[in-house]
Structure formats: C-alpha cells, structure tokens
Amino acid sequence: MANYNRIIQVAHAVPEKIVTNEDLAQIVDTSDEWIYSRTGIKERRIAQNERTSDLCIKVAEDLLAKSQLSPEQIDFILVATMTPDYQSPSVACQVQGAIRANGAFAFDLSAACAGFVYALSTADKLLKAKTERSYGMVIGGEVLSRTLDWQDRSTCVLFGDAAAGVLLSNQSEYGIIRDRLFADGNRAQALTSGGCLTSSPFNTSNQDTSNYLKMNGRDIFDFATRDVAKSLAEFVDTDLSDVDYFLLHQANARILDKMSKKLGVERDRFLQNMDRYGNTSAASIPLLLSEKIADHTLSLGKNQKLILSGFGGGLAYGHILLTL
Ligand code: B82
Numbered sequence: 001m002a003n004y005n006r007i008i009q010v011a012h013a014v015p016e017k018i019v020t021n022e023d024l025a026q027i028v029d030t031s032d033e034w035i036y037s038r039t040g041i042k043e044r045r046i047a048q049n050e051r052t053s054d055l056c057i058k059v060a061e062d063l064l065a066k067s068q069l070s071p072e073q074i075d076f077i078l079v080a081t082m083t084p085d086y087q088s089p090s091v092a093c094q095v096q097g098a099i100r101a102n103g104a105f106a107f108d109l110s111a112a113c114a115g116f117v118y119a120l121s122t123a124d125k126l127l128k129a130k131t132e133r134s135y136g137m138v139i140g141g142e143v144l145s146r147t148l149d150w151q152d153r154s155t156c157v158l159f160g161d162a163a164a165g166v167l168l169s170n171q172s173e174y175g176i177i178r179d180r181l182f183a184d185g186n187r188a189q190a191l192t193s194g195g196c197l198t199s200s201p202f203n204t205s206n207q208d209t210s211n212y213l214k215m216n217g218r219d220i221f222d223f224a225t226r227d228v229a230k231s232l233a234e235f236v237d238t239d240l241s242d243v244d245y246f247l248l249h250q251a252n253a254r255i256l257d258k259m260s261k262k263l264g265v266e267r268d269r270f271l272q273n274m275d276r277y278g279n280t281s282a283a284s285i286p287l288l289l290s291e292k293i294a295d296h297t298l299s300l301g302k303n304q305k306l307i308l309s310g311f312g313g314g315l316a317y318g319h320i321l322l323t324l
Helices: 021-025 032-039 052-067 091-098 112-128 185-190 217-242 253-263 281-294
Strands: 004-013 018-020 043-045 074-080 105-109 135-142 162-172 176-183 245-248 305-312 316-323
Touching: 004 052, 004 112, 004 176, 004 281, 004 316, 018 021, 021 032, 032 253, 052 074, 052 091, 052 135, 052 162, 074 091, 074 112, 091 105, 091 135, 105 112, 112 135, 112 162, 112 176, 112 281, 112 305, 112 316, 135 281, 162 281, 176 217, 185 217, 217 253, 217 305, 217 316, 245 253, 245 281, 281 305
Parallel strands: 074 105, 074 135, 245 305
Antiparallel strands: 004 162, 018 043, 135 162, 176 316, 305 316
16 A cells, blocks of 8 residues: 655754864863763764754755655755754744745744654655645754853753754655644643743833843653653654664753663664754754765665654654665
8 A cells, every 4th residue: 555655855954163172171160972972972062153944944955856856846844953943933934935945835834852853753744635646844953052051060961953854755665654633732831942931012021131041951851751752652652673764853961771662672773863963852853864874874765664753842752664
C-alpha cells in the first residue's frame, strides 16, 4: 500500500561564525571543562547578520535544488520556530515568497524544542488529506542567540543558531509510521522566552519586561529523564529492537546517557552532534538528520528505522517512528 508520507530530501544551513567554549570564557565566568562535562557542547554557530528567515530560505532553496522540484509543486511550507524575525509575517510566508512557491500555503508553528516533531506530525496529517501527488516542506529554524542574556553563564553557553528541514511527499511504500504528541502546560514556567510586554496607555500591570530566555535546568532535566523517557519507552514498546537510531532533541548529552539506560538501548544508537552546534531548539533534530545523511550514517531510501523525539518549552514533547 503506497499511502505513507516519506522524507525525500534533507538540508541544513548554519551561520559561518563558530564560537567555542574558550571564546565564551572571555565573555562570562565559565570554562571549556565546565561546559563540556555538563552538556557535551564544545562550540556553536552564532548569527552575525543572518536572521531566522535567511537560514530557513537557504534550507528551502537547497531542498528544491537537490530534489529538482519546481517551486510550484510545493503544496505547503511549515516552519517550526520560537525565534521568528517578526510575529507577522511568519517565517514560513517569508520562505514561500523567497522561493516563489506560489501555490503553497505557509504558517509557523510554535512548540519550542518539540517544534520540528510537532510540525512533521502536522505535515503528515496534511498530506494524508491529499489524493494527488503532493509535496510539503517542514523546516525548523532558530536564531536563539538574540534571545539570550549574554551575562548569564547558566544559559548563554547552551544554545546555538541553525536551520534545517525536510521535503515530504505522499503515496510512498514506506515513511512516517506513527506519532504521538504530548503537552504539560502546568509546567510552562520551567522554560520561558520572549514575553510580549510592551506597555499600552491602558495597561495597569507592572510585570517584568525581560524577554530573555530563562530555564530551570533541574526541573526540565527531570522532565526529560523521567516523563519524556517514560513516554518514549511506551511509544517504542514492541518496535524497540527494530529501531536502528534514535534522533533526540540535542539539549544535553547527559539526557541522552540517561535515556539510553532507561530504554536499555546501546548509547551509540543515540545520534549526537550537540558538541558542534549546542542546543538549536526546533532545528536540532532536522540538523542531526541532515548531517547524518551527509556523512552516510543514514541514507534516504535505505529502509533504516528511526525514532525522532522532541521535548522542551511548553512543556511540549512528542515522538515519531519512521522508515527513512
Ligand atoms: S542542568 O540541569 O543545568 N544540568 C543537568 C545535567 C547541568 C548540571 C541542564 C543543562 Br546545563 C542543560 C540542559 C538541561 C536540560 O535538561 N534541558 C532540556 C530538558 C528538557 C527539554 C529541553 C531542554 C533544553 O535545554 O532544551 C539541563
């Protein structure tokens, strides 16, 4: 039955500027040893002139070039981001205009570090509603460096900027098998960023107007290693031995250590690249996928079974099982 939606192409784009842990030690009171031992991060890319839309447009152009599709063949563009250039227009509409995908609808989706998994799941449902051959772009893109408090050594060392994405098509023999999405809004305050608190003449509240990204590391670490790990174990269940690789949100190497122990899966089946990019939120899973395809660990059409798992602010999380 050719009714699966599958990833037919991948691409990524990152800023040129590399900022190492040593570079950061010149700005805040930290060290390579402190950062690397607690997070697994060595360096990250930081935007100097690039906006989120610039990185996402590069990804979209690369997806088109590699797939040899014409822009008119694209039915929709979804961009997962928590750092759009504007609240309106969406990054997705900026991409749609730039690549002249004149027949595509386009919108952004906000689910922080779970954004790519949420968007891929949404795209899967959108494509299932199509009866003719259709194509959708799903991109995760962030310029988190502009939301960070560069005086706060507990957060500014963790994040990086990047965009990456996939082209999906329908009517395939294999592809996205199933997914499950979750949210726990009761713990929303554990990770916040970018409040909209410009005052108006009628505004009487006197709220904190800091827009910086803030997180309670301990609380979200426990969330990842207890709640997300438990739901992932339930999600994978009987497919566990069939799964070749786990592509999890690249927040912290210690989370991957704990996940592999809890699931009873060898650590090297949890792919990793946060050493070179840090935490790139919605871009982290497609960036890992695109890099691992580029270095031939993974291959499109080779029937490898993958689990994608995103988790972060919201708190939002979700898992996808697919054949590549
Ligand atoms: S931490 O709790 O401060 N820590 C644990 C090993 C260092 C002592 C920490 C650090 Br540092 C960095 C990231 C996390 C973490 O748990 N992150 C997340 C957890 C769940 C969902 C998203 C994230 C994220 O950072 O994106 C903890």
